[in-house]
Amino acid sequence: MNIVVLAGGLSTERDVSFVTGNMVSKALRKNGHNVILLDVFMGYSDKPEDLTGIFERSQEVSVEVTSIPSTAPDLEAVKKSRKDQSDCFFGPNVIELCRMADIVFMALHGENGENGKIQATFDLFGIKYTGTGYLSSALAMDKGLSKRLFQANGIPTPAGISMKKAECERDFKKTGLTLPCVVKPCCGGSSIGVSIVRTEEEYNQALEEAFHWEEEVVIEDYVEGREFSVGVIDFKALPVIEIAPIEGFYDYKNKYAAGSAVETCPAELPENVTKEMQHYAEEVARVLGLNTYSRMDFLLNKDNKMFCLEANTLPGMTPTSLLPQEAQAVGVNFEQLCEQLIEISLKKYQ
Structure with missing residues (x-):
């Protein structure tokens, strides 16, 4: 098959996504597929391109990947480095290449990868992709909303609340929770912006850290x-x-x-x-x-x-x-796992 492995993007897990994408690309090539590893935000080229036969030179046009840095990426610097400086999230030729593929392997993590927006876009464009659909992606990404669904369905989860930045309660005593607690961005990943809070002073520091990443946070009992x-x-x-x-x-x-x-x-x-x-x-x-x-x-x-x-x-x-x-x-090795995830995902379209 001709496969686009989609990675990168503009989430705090951008660098992690590239390493996922690189591993998956190598496995799928080993399985005999033509694979392009593509940065969803940077795209391929910044000028008009003839994409005919591009999957036959897939490795030549793929993103080159290094190891994961020890800190989260500077997303403002990433935005400024894009050549076309378009306000479109999708980089040049991304939609075109994904439409040409038999399936897109979603190697994205975090915002605009796991929140359902790209999945919804692909549904409208008729692009097949791995993983669950747009609605279940959105529900799972929102930790406050998924917590309420867990509670409603008898799935044990720490007690907690959601809080928006505009309605932030700085007095911990008024939250109704007890210390220690955990403060984390509502839709983040890779534990970025997460703090374990043991004092009221640490609580306000934790809010500042979590709100640095998002406009909504979850505060829950520490287990x-x-x-x-x-x-x-x-x-x-x-x-x-x-x-x-x-x-x-x-x-x-x-x-x-x-x-x-x-x-x-x-x-x-x-x-x-x-x-x-x-x-x-x-x-x-x-x-x-x-x-x-x-x-x-x-x-x-x-x-x-x-x-x-x-x-x-x-x-x-x-x-x-x-x-x-x-x-x-x-007993399922990495190459077999990648193949299995594609096969299961294609069942959605039968």
Whole structure:
């Protein structure tokens, strides 16, 4: 097949997305496909191009990728570096190339990758893509909204509230919550802008950090415990993986720097706890309508009580990512996983 792997964009996870895209591109080429790795924001070329036969020289026109930096990208600098300086989110030739492809593999993470806007655009253009559709993407991306859906459907999740910047409550006592708590951007990813708050002074600092990234934040009870993740493919849960950061919590650095966390798959848990967590992961997929693949994040306290934090609609596919490790635990290697995700996604169009 002719495949566009779409990466980059303008989210705080731009750099992570490129590494996902690079890994996926290599795997799909190994599987025999013609693959173009494309930056959705920068596009291909800034002048009129004859795109005839472009997939036969796919590697020549693909983005070149390096490793993930230890800090989030400067998005204003990225915007200023685009040659055509258009106000259109899609870079030159992006829509044209995606329409020429048999399918677009969505290697995007974060805003305008996982919030459903690109999926909705592609639906209107008749472009086939991997992953769930626009509505389920939007529901999962909004942590405040997905939390309310979890609560309404009996899926355990930390108690919390959403707060917009224009209506920000600086007095912690008036929030109705207790310390410690967690403050995080409502629609962010890769733990960027997330703070664990233990004092009222830290609360205001955490608000400043979270509002730096977004106009809405989620404030929720802090759960002391072990961290887990469960991938779900076609509504069926994969083995549970445990993530144990060597220092601190599972933040941006610990997610992507090799050796920063110990990851165990399958997780060492009692069988009944494993099955319960897998059940709730499948329930999240059902409730949010995540009909292809996704990954749910959980915390487990000392009493083995679990809490679902969020759903990821386009899980990372980097060398340290969790979904590929979970698939490997059931005998599915990286190349097979990429192929499987395409096959399941194409079922949407049958």
